[in-house]
Amino acid sequence: MSRPVVAASAIEDGKVPFSWKQFLLKYNILIILLLICVVLSIYTNRFLTQENIINITRQVSINGILAIGMTVVILTGGIDLSVGSLVALSGVVTALLLRDQQMAILAVFPISLFVGLIMGSLNGYFVAYCRAAPFVVTLAMMTAARGLTYVISKGRPISPLPADFLFLGKGNLWIVPIPVIIFLLTFLLGYMLLRYFRIGRYLYAVGGNENAAIVSGINAKKVKLFAYAFSGALCGLAAVILTARVSAGLPQAGQSYELDAIAATVIGGTSLAGGRGRLWGTLVGALLLGVVNNGLDLMEITSFYQQIVKGVIILGAVLMDYKRNS
Amino acid sequence: MTDDKRLSPAPSKTAPILEMKGICKRFPGVLALDNVDFRLYPGKVHALMGENGAGKSTLMKVLAGLHTPDEGTITLSGQKIVIDAPRRAMEYGIAMIHQELNPVLEMTIAENLFLGREFIGPARFIDYRKMNREATKLLDYIGVDINPGKYMRELTVSQMQMVEIAKAVSYNANIIIMDEPTSAITTKEVDRLFEIIRLLKSENKCVIYITHKMDEIFAISDEITVFRDGRYIGTYDTDSINELELIRLMVARDLNEMFPEKTCQVGQVRLKVENLSRKGYFENVSFEVKAGEIFGLAGLIGAGRTEVVESIFGVHPPDSGRVLVDGAPIERYNPKSSIKKRMGLVTEDRKLSGLILPMNILDNIALPSLPQLSTAFGLLKVKQTAKVSTSFMESLRIKAPSHQTLVMNLSGGNQQKVILAKWMATEPSVMIFDEPTRGIDVGAKSEIYKLVVDMAARGVAIVMISSEMKEILGMCDRIMVMRQGSAVAIVERSDATQEGLLLHATGMADKSSPELLAPQAQTLKDASQAELGGRT
Numbered sequence: 001m002s003r004p005v006v007a008a009s010a011i012e013d014g015k016v017p018f019s020w021k022q023f024l025l026k027y028n029i030l031i032i033l034l035l036i037c038v039v040l041s042i043y044t045n046r047f048l049t050q051e052n053i054i055n056i057t058r059q060v061s062i063n064g065i066l067a068i069g070m071t072v073v074i075l076t077g078g079i080d081l082s083v084g085s086l087v088a089l090s091g092v093v094t095a096l097l098l099r100d101q102q103m104a105i106l107a108v109f110p111i112s113l114f115v116g117l118i119m120g121s122l123n124g125y126f127v128a129y130c131r132a133a134p135f136v137v138t139l140a141m142m143t144a145a146r147g148l149t150y151v152i153s154k155g156r157p158i159s160p161l162p163a164d165f166l167f168l169g170k171g172n173l174w175i176v177p178i179p180v181i182i183f184l185l186t187f188l189l190g191y192m193l194l195r196y197f198r199i200g201r202y203l204y205a206v207g208g209n210e211n212a213a214i215v216s217g218i219n220a221k222k223v224k225l226f227a228y229a230f231s232g233a234l235c236g237l238a239a240v241i242l243t244a245r246v247s248a249g250l251p252q253a254g255q256s257y258e259l260d261a262i263a264a265t266v267i268g269g270t271s272l273a274g275g276r277g278r279l280w281g282t283l284v285g286a287l288l289l290g291v292v293n294n295g296l297d298l299m300e301i302t303s304f305y306q307q308i309v310k311g312v313i314i315l316g317a318v319l320m321d322y323k324r325n326s
Numbered sequence: 327m328t329d330d331k332r333l334s335p336a337p338s339k340t341a342p343i344l345e346m347k348g349i350c351k352r353f354p355g356v357l358a359l360d361n362v363d364f365r366l367y368p369g370k371v372h373a374l375m376g377e378n379g380a381g382k383s384t385l386m387k388v389l390a391g392l393h394t395p396d397e398g399t400i401t402l403s404g405q406k407i408v409i410d411a412p413r414r415a416m417e418y419g420i421a422m423i424h425q426e427l428n429p430v431l432e433m434t435i436a437e438n439l440f441l442g443r444e445f446i447g448p449a450r451f452i453d454y455r456k457m458n459r460e461a462t463k464l465l466d467y468i469g470v471d472i473n474p475g476k477y478m479r480e481l482t483v484s485q486m487q488m489v490e491i492a493k494a495v496s497y498n499a500n501i502i503i504m505d506e507p508t509s510a511i512t513t514k515e516v517d518r519l520f521e522i523i524r525l526l527k528s529e530n531k532c533v534i535y536i537t538h539k540m541d542e543i544f545a546i547s548d549e550i551t552v553f554r555d556g557r558y559i560g561t562y563d564t565d566s567i568n569e570l571e572l573i574r575l576m577v578a579r580d581l582n583e584m585f586p587e588k589t590c591q592v593g594q595v596r597l598k599v600e601n602l603s604r605k606g607y608f609e610n611v612s613f614e615v616k617a618g619e620i621f622g623l624a625g626l627i628g629a630g631r632t633e634v635v636e637s638i639f640g641v642h643p644p645d646s647g648r649v650l651v652d653g654a655p656i657e658r659y660n661p662k663s664s665i666k667k668r669m670g671l672v673t674e675d676r677k678l679s680g681l682i683l684p685m686n687i688l689d690n691i692a693l694p695s696l697p698q699l700s701t702a703f704g705l706l707k708v709k710q711t712a713k714v715s716t717s718f719m720e721s722l723r724i725k726a727p728s729h730q731t732l733v734m735n736l737s738g739g740n741q742q743k744v745i746l747a748k749w750m751a752t753e754p755s756v757m758i759f760d761e762p763t764r765g766i767d768v769g770a771k772s773e774i775y776k777l778v779v780d781m782a783a784r785g786v787a788i789v790m791i792s793s794e795m796k797e798i799l800g801m802c803d804r805i806m807v808m809r810q811g812s813a814v815a816i817v818e819r820s821d822a823t824q825e826g827l828l829l830h831a832t833g834m835a836d837k838s839s840p841e842l843l844a845p846q847a848q849t850l851k852d853a854s855q856a857e858l859g860g861r862t
Contacts, residue, residue, distance in 0.1 A: 196708065198700040201689055208682035215641060215679050216694040216748070217665040275684040 028320055029267060029281065033288045040295045047298055054177060060290035061183035062087075064283065065238045066257055067264035068190040069231030071282045074265050075194075076207040076227045077274025078127060078134035082119070082141035083235055083261055087254035089149045090115040090239035095158035095249025098165055105164050113236035119145055120232015124225035138228075142258070149251045158249030169244025179241045186237065191279050203227060208275025263310065264289055267317040288313070341404070343368045343532060344389075344501060349398035351384055353765065358384045359395070362558045364551060366501065369530040371523060373543045373564070376553035376576055377795065382536050385553070386503045389534075390422035391415035421499035423490050423507055429478045436461035436474040439493050464492045468522050484511035491522060502526065503534045508542060509628065520546050538626050540569050540834050552576055569834060570825070577795050577824040585800035586772075586779045592803070593617030595653075596787035597756045599638060602647035607633040608811040611647070615756070615787040620778065622802030623791040625831045630811040631791045632674050635758045638789075639671040640664045651756055665694055667756075670749035674760040674791070676738075680745045683734040687726055688715040690733050691748045698752075718747035722777065739770025746777055757781055758789045763797065775801060795824040807831050 024031065040047040066083050073080045094112040097103040103111070119141065126137040171178045194200035202223045205213040214220050238257075243249050268285030270277025292313065296306045344366040351359040359381050366372055374382040387393045389400070391409040400407055402418055409415050415422070429438050436457045437444075445460070447453040461474035470488045478486060487507060494502045508516050523533050523546055535547060543550060544564060552559040552575045559575050597615040602608070608630035615621040623631040637644040643659035650656070651667045661671070673679040682690055692699055692711045699711045715729050722743045726736060733744055742762065749757060759778065763771040778801065782788050792798050798805055805822050807815045807830040815830045828834075 196706050198696050198704045198706060201693065201696060201706070204685055204689070205682045205693055208684045209679070211679035212673075212682050213693070215639075215661050215671060215673055217662040217697075218693070219662060271684075275682065 025323075029269065029284050029288060029317065033284055033291065036288070036291055036295065040291070040298065044295070044298045047295065050175070052294065052298075054175060054180075056287075056290050056294045057180045057183075058177040059294070060286050061177070061179040062238045062241055063257065063260045063264060063289065064183045064286040065186050065234050065241075066231075066261040067268075067282045067286050068186055068279065069234035070258070070261040071265045071268070071270050071277060071279055072190065072194070072203060073134075073227045073231045074207075074262075074270050074272060075203050075274060075277055076224050077210070078224065078227065079138060079262070079272070080120075080123065080228060080231045081135065081138040081258050082123060082145055083231065084254035084257035085142045085145035085149065086116050086119050086232055086235035087239045087242060087257055088251055089119065089145045089152075090236040091243040091253055092149050092153045092158055092249040092251055094239060095161060095243050096152065098161050099158055099249075105162065105168075108165065108168075108240050109237070112240045113233045116232040116234065116236025116239065117229050118232070120235065121225060121229040123232065124228030127228060128221040128224035146251075153249065153251040155251060157251070159247060161243070161247060161249075166244050166247055169241050169246075179245070182237065182241060186234065187279065187283060194279055199223070199226060204275055206274075260289065263314050266321075267314060269317075269321055271321070285317070340367060342366055343403055345401040346385070346389070347399050347401070349385065349388060349395045349400075351388060351393055351395050358556050359388070360556045362398070362553070362556070364558070365561070366532050366534065367549075368500075368532060369527055370548045371527060371533045371535055371546050373547035373550045374534060374536045374553065375543065375550055375572060376559075377793065380553040380576070381556040382553055383505055384556075386422060386505060386534065386536065389415065389420060389501075390503060391420075392422075416497055416499070419498065419500040420503070421494040421497045421501070422503040422505065423487075423494050424505055429486055429489065431479040432477065434475050434477055435465075435472060435481070435489055438478055438489060439464060439474070439496055460496075461492075464496050465489075468492050468495060469518055484515050487511050488515065488518075491519065495522075495526070499531070501532045501534065503536075505536045506538070507535075508537065508539065516542070538832060540572070540832055543572075544569070573825050573828050577828065586776045588620070588779050588782065588801075588803075590618045590779075590783040592619045593785060596651065597638075597789065598648075598650040598653075599634075600648040600650070602634065602637060602644045602649065604633060604637050604642065604644045607642075608637075608808070611808075611813050613806055613813070613816065615789055617755075617785045617787050618782050619804070620782050620788045620790055620802045622798040622805040623789065623808060624795070624798045624805050624827050625793075625808035627793060629808040629831065631808050632760055633811075634808070635671065635760055635789060635791060638664075639669060639758060641671070665752060668752070668754050669756045669758070670694070670752055670754040671758045672742075672745050672749060672760060672762055674764070676741055676745055681733050681741055684732060686730045686732050687719060687724065687736075687744055688712060688729040690744050691715040691718055691729075691751055694748055695751045714751055715747075718751055722747050722750075723773070737766075737770075739766040739773070742766055742770065742774060743777075746774065750777075750781070754786060756787045756789070758791075760791045761793065762790065763792075763794070795827055798822075798827065799824060809833055 037047075046052055066087070070080055070083065090112045093115050094108050097111060098108065123138050123141050126132045127134045168178055173181060194203065202213070202218050203226075205216065205218055206220045206223045210220050213223075242253055246253070264285035265277070265282050266272065266285070267288055268277065268281025268283070270281060289310065292309060293306055296309060342365040346362070346364040349359050349362045349364070350357070362381060362385055364385060374386070376382050384393060388395050389409065391412040391414050394410055400409060407418060409418065409420070430441065433441070436454075439461050440457055445453040445456045458474050465472060465474060468488065468491060470485075470492065472481070472485060478489070481489065488511075491504075491507070507519060511519065523535075526533055535543075537543060547564045549561060550564055550567065550572065551561045552572065554576060593616055595614045596617050599611060599613050602611045611634050613621065623634070625631050633642070636642050637659070638649050640656070640659035640661050640663065648655050651669060654667070656664070656667060664671075677683065682693070688711065692715055695714065696706070699714065700706045712729070719726070719729055724736075724740050724743045724747065726740065733741055736744065762778065763774055766774070778788060778790070790798075790801060792801075799819070799822055803819050805817045805819065805827065806813050807817070807827055809831055817826070
């Protein structure tokens with residue numbers, strides 16, 4: 001008898017009573033990540049070393065950047081399958097300009113981002129203005145952009161690249177790898193965008209209920225176009241890091257990167273139906289994937305098993321999310 | 327009016343084939359069916375009458391297994407039954423033809439007719455030859471000449487309706503429910519439908535017929551059951567009742583104290599609509615609304631009221647005509663520029679187009695005002711946004727743990743208040759309400775009425791669509807009645823009666839004697855009371 005009374009008075013006070021169950025449900029992925037870290041620290045002696053931790057963050061950063069763009073797209077209720085191909089395309093274009101046109105090192109950022117932005121905008125145009133299904137549009141882009149990459153590169157790796165450029169993928173600032181710095185800045189940008197800018201509210205609104213968003217005066221088409229363009233631009237950013245890290249523009253780079261980005265987003269609790277999700281979740285999701293891969297490496301489990309584990313984690317995360325929302 | 331139940335008890339010639347007793351059905355925030363009774367005799371066509379939301383369709387959905395009643399019993403041929411799924415209803419010989427058709431468009435007529443009960447040949451393959459043969463037989467039986475191999479998407483809406491009827495017949499159902507079957511078919515097909523109904527009758531089958539069209543009721547039905555506000559009013563022999571009496575039974579007569587006193591002065595014209603048309607939806611609609619005025623749009627569902635306001639607000643731009651706000655014509659029809667012109671639209675369906683359900687209260691309220699609540703660079707003024715939202719949450723008394731609560735977790739009434747808050751935050755000069763109190767409880771209703779009247783008092787021009795006659799009469803200064811996409815009348819509040827509006831809305835006004843529409847409602851009421859009394 002007393003429980004409804006508590007709830008009613010809490011509503012009057014404008015406070016929600018604290019409950020452990022709610023807390024555990026809300027932070028479930030973070031808690032699982034921490035638990036895995038504890039277990040790995042105990043069972044391996046190399047996990048909790050500075051070198052390994054930095055290694056994990058470096059490995060996570062590319063997928064992390066892509067997952068930020070993916071989260072923005074999925075928030076609008078869409079999906080972007082072209083991510084991996086756009087990384088390859090931007091990377092190859094940038095590498096060609098570096099090798100053959102002696103482009104200034106810092107110009108790689110605007111160039112690569114621009115390539116991604118244009119291709120992403122194309123995705124967005126077809127999704128928003130032609131009302132085509134995001135899955136199909138970006139699937140077509142995935143195939144076409146990969147083909148274009150092979151055409152431009154003639155199917156061969158683009159190398160050698162200037163040593164100064166390679167620093168962007170391999171170098172450190174003090175002990176922090178440059179890719180990690182770029183990742184964190186991107187995260188900050190994405191977080192600010194979603195939380196403190198009008199466009200952020202609009203992204204959630206369009207994904208949550210497009211009709212209601214339109215009636216509220218939002219140009220839903222523009223918002224969707226923005227989401228895909230943003231994701232495309234982040235592909236360009238990730239391409240710079242990847243190209244520098246492997247010292248070449250590889251036409252076959254980035255295969256199945258889109259799936260890792262989707263995995264990180266979904267593990268982070270973003271709803272594929274759109275309108276729900278937080279960028280923090282995506283960050284934790286990307287870290288979780290990175291830590292698990294690293295842990296399995298350290299425990300000398302072959303990559304075949306790693307894929308099974310990854311599948312189980314994705315499924316588990318989605319089931320937990322389902323439970324939380326029902 | 328409770329005596330009405332005994333006005334004309336239908337003589338019990340035989341035992342009823344179906345009896346529903348004490349049926350209650352609650353939806354979040356509303357009691358859709360309140361202790362409703364219903365019974366059906368074999369070989370009868372039984373019409374259900376009542377205003378929109380009176381509970382007719384809900385009761386039939388209970389019978390068809392689409393809703394499970396919270397209370398009450400259903401007896402079929404003397405045996406108590408439970409209908410917990412549409413499949414079960416079919417097993418009991420109950421078939422329903424829905425108002426909204428849902429055929430599988432990419433299948434043929436025959437495939438649709440036998441969906442889920444395909445003929446299986448000896449090799450476990452579907453026997454298409456037999457299926458088409460049986461389909462032809464069925465279509466012949468109801469007198470429709472279409473090739474059953476045609477795809478559903480090639481058919482007109484009325485042809486689909488006929489296929490749907492054939493399907494109901496094919497189940498060999500004893501009870502066939504038709505929910506507004508003539509809303510989309512031509513007069514010739516209506517005649518055809520009536521022939522089919524008579525055919526079914528001659529085979530001692532029952533038809534439950536829901537419609538708003540009076541002439542059809544009197545043309546085809548044997549008995550009429552009337553509902554009002556989710557309650558059973560009474561069952562009458564069709565021969566023993568006339569149109570006027572029926573309308574009286576459908577509309578509640580007491581205008582209770584739900585509606586706040588409206589005392590504000592009416593100012594200059596704020597919204598002017600000139601010859602607005604949208605092909606296939608409405609034609610040549612003109613009206614104007616002044617500051618402080620509440621202008622009602624009455625009519626039956628499908629009369630084109632929602633379409634008119636959606637065009638005014640730019641959700642679906644009109645084909646021709648003009649809309650002027652404060653004297654300035656609208657050039658670009660889209661919600662964004664309408665909001666800039668200080669218009670607001672509370673849409674008919676709050677879940678479909680009113681709220682962002684997975685968003686919190688704060689963000690929902692702020693949504694249309696975000697251009698004002700952010701810098702030119704697009705950076706949100708977080709503190710100001712929170713202040714605006716919380717002040718409206720308080721002044722509208724939205725009950726929630728905090729403004730971070732997701733609107734999907736609120737009750738219907740509170741959700742509706744969030745929508746009102748979000749438009750009030752834009753400080754509109756023209757506010758359009760489309761069914762503002764649909765599906766919310768009585769308490770929240772009267773709060774919303776008060777808010778609407780308060781807005782009018784502050785000089786807002788208000789357009790209000792409602793299918794509840796009470797609401798229209800209780801709130802509006804002037805009322806425009808629409809029927810089949812045209813404005814048929816504009817009535818002052820003082821001249822308006824529920825009966826008069828309903829006669830306009832159903833198209834009976836042309837056929838009825840002119841004094842029915844005249845303002846002598848009081849005398850009219852007395853006269854017909856005497857008439858009704860005389861018959862009992």
